[in-house]
Amino acid sequence: MTARLEEKVRQYGGNDHSDAAQWCLDSIYSVARLQNGKFCQEFPTAVIVRLRDNLEVITGSNAEDRQFG
Numbered sequence: 001m002t003a004r005l006e007e008k009v010r011q012y013g014g015n016d017h018s019d020a021a022q023w024c025l026d027s028i029y030s031v032a033r034l035q036n037g038k039f040c041q042e043f044p045t046a047v048i049v050r051l052r053d054n055l056e057v058i059t060g061s062n063a064e065d066r067q068f069g
Contacts, residue, residue, distance in 0.1 A: 006018055006022065009021055016050035016054040017050070020046065020051050027039060
């Protein structure tokens with residue numbers, strides 16, 4: 001991610017959102033990583049947990065208690 005884009009993401013979404021986006025962008029360069037066991041193991045922590053925590057901060061509630069659908 002360019003420094004300018006990263007700063008905008010951090011400004012509007014916070015550090016966790018920016019880190020999750022950066023991890024995705026860094027990982028997508030290798031399509032084979034989608035079939036890589038390490039990628040699949042790291043994805044929940046690197047992306048889902050960060051975004052869930054960010055959502056909890058924004059909404060002031062526990063995202064795990066929500067029903068998404």
